[in-house]
Amino acid sequence: MGMGVAGGGSPAGSRRRRRRHARGVMSEINVTPMVDVMLVLLIIFMVAAPLLTVGVPIDLPETAARPMEGQTDPINISVDAAGKVFIQDSEISYEELVPKLMAVAKNGVEDRIYVRGDKAADYGMVMRVMARISAAGFKKIGLITQEEQGTAAAPSG
Numbered sequence: 001m002g003m004g005v006a007g008g009g010s011p012a013g014s015r016r017r018r019r020r021h022a023r024g025v026m027s028e029i030n031v032t033p034m035v036d037v038m039l040v041l042l043i044i045f046m047v048a049a050p051l052l053t054v055g056v057p058i059d060l061p062e063t064a065a066r067p068m069e070g071q072t073d074p075i076n077i078s079v080d081a082a083g084k085v086f087i088q089d090s091e092i093s094y095e096e097l098v099p100k101l102m103a104v105a106k107n108g109v110e111d112r113i114y115v116r117g118d119k120a121a122d123y124g125m126v127m128r129v130m131a132r133i134s135a136a137g138f139k140k141i142g143l144i145t146q147e148e149q150g151t152a153a154a155p156s157g
Contacts, residue, residue, distance in 0.1 A: 057080075058078050058079075058080060058116050058117070058118045059081070059118050059119045059120065061117075061119045061145050061146065062145060062146045062147065062148045063145040063146075063147070063148065064147070064148055073106075074111070074112040074113060074114045074142075075087065075088070075101065075104055075105060075111055075112070075113045075114070076088055076113075076114050076116060076144075077097075077101070077113060077114070077115050077116070077129060077133070078115075078116040078117075078118075079115070079116070079117045079118060079121045079125055079126050079129055080118050080121060081118040081119075081120040081121050083121060083122055083125045085097060085129060087100055087101060087104055088104070094128070094129070094132075097129065097132055097133070098132060098133070098135075098136045101113070101133065101136065101138070102136070105138075109136070109137040109138050109139065110140070111138070111140065112140040112141075112142065113133055113138055113140065113141050113142070114141075114142050114143075114144050115129060115130055115133070115141060115142070115143055115144065116143075116144040117129075117143070130143075
């Protein structure tokens with residue numbers, strides 16, 4: 001008789017306690033939405049990355065040279081088929097090449113410089129650009145060419 005008053009011995013009382021305990025705070029993290037967001041970001045960056053590397057359209061000559069290991073952010077100087085000179089993507093005149101190059105160089109004359117000359121560009125113009133860069137004190141100058149079998153650019157020099 002005394003067992004019914006306390007509520008501990010009846011089967012109905014124990015069911016109520018289990019239900020309350022089963023509905024407690026859920027402490028697990030749902031990772032699925034985070035993985036979905038990361039995959040979407042990965043796809044966006046994979047699509048956008050090739051678009052960021054597009055610069056001055058230059059038809060590079062092909063060589064059997066292998067890519068050089070080295071500095072992470074070289075300065076790209078391009079000479080197109082018409083003989084126009086570019087630093088990164090900005091067109092400059094031949095006379096302002098050294099002052100603009102000094103302004104862009106983060107480490108002064110220690111920066112690596114890659115010269116890209118169009119296949120149809122005047123060879124003399126490409127050499128004058130390289131001579132002017134060298135006369136300014138830059139010693140880490142490389143030429144960018146295209147591999148004969150592949151399409152990857154390969155700095156040589």
